[in-house]
């Protein structure tokens with residue numbers, strides 16, 4: 001999956017990695033928040049001011065228009081095939097910057113430095129890059145593995161708590177896919193300490209789960225679908241929030257989606273009821289209440305529009321137990337409505 005470095009000395013590592021690239025050939029993609037909060041940690045790494053490319057904050061700027069802007073800036077800066085694009089930011093910056101780098105001159109060098117928890121454990125690793133298009137998320141993109149990802153959890157010191165728990169949902173997902181032991185460990189995490197050096201090891205273990213799956217199936221023909229655990233129900237909560245103009249986070253939807261997947265696993269795969277309750281109660285203590293009351297029918301119809309479906313019905317990843325998952329588990333409308341009813345209780 002390319003090289004992934006875990007460190008608390010991000011500037012030193014980046015300097016070593018791009019030492020051979022002349023300063024005018026280095027480009028840095030940031031958004032306003034990563035520029036303000038994170039650029040100082042790259043002190044000592046030289047970029048020309050005109051090669052710092054700032055894009056808009058948030059999902060709205062993950063568009064072809066923004067990619068066009070990045071390409072213009074690369075062109076104006078005289079970027080060449082051996083130039084390096086360093087993406088410093090959350091998943092929006094790494095998805096978009098990665099896509100821009102992968103297409104420019106058919107591909108320039110790319111380094112990701114993720115600065116949100118979500119991008120550290122998920123978005124910046126695995127090679128999926130892209131942008132939203134005509135209202136569809138990640139509709140245009142390519143698989144392109146960055147040559148290096150540098151993960152430094154010191155960046156997380158300035159990350160708002162809501163963003164921390166958003167990324168943390170993907171870590172719970174990884175732990176569920178991995179083992180009882182990982183699950184046990186992840187439920188002990190102190191979410192106030194994500195920027196402390198001890199947390200780096202926890203990040204490393206979480207990313208290793210994604211790394212193993214992606215290495216086996218880089219382009220999501222099979223086992224990589226396991227990483228969609230929680231994302232089928234999650235997709236419905238996320239889409240409903242977007243359509244209703246609610247302020248709600250991807251990872252918060254995933255957390256609710258994990259509850260749905262666990263309930264479905266109890267129903268269909270013999271997942272242990274008591275363990276399910278422990279995990280569900282834990283998730284419920286961390287994440288805020290869903291801000292609206294969509295009907296089960298509304299959520300079901302949103303699930304039908306999930307691009308993970310392939311015409312055979314609604315496609316889930318389910319589990320027999322932590323570490324034992326099944327991809328391509330199709331569930332009936334009645335089963336889905338039953339689970340949504342259980343979740344509402």
Ligand SMILES: NC(=O)c1ccc[n+]([C@@H]2O[C@H](COP(=O)([O-])OP(=O)(O)OC[C@H]3O[C@@H](n4cnc5c(N)ncnc54)[C@H](O)[C@@H]3O)[C@@H](O)[C@H]2O)c1
Nearest residue numbers: 033037058090091092115116118119122123128155158159
């Ligand atoms: N490529 C993949 O495999 C993959 C996987 C999961 C998610 N994603 C994508 O990732 C995106 C979501 O990622 P995200 O949650 O990182 O979103 P984001 O990039 O919008 O970052 C969230 C917010 O945190 C701010 N921020 C970034 N670093 C900060 C810091 N250190 N301190 C304070 N604020 C900071 C950002 O400016 C933004 O406001 C979505 O577009 C999603 O589609 C991609």
Ligand SMILES: [Zn+2]
Nearest residue numbers: 170231250254
């Ligand atoms: Zn996700």
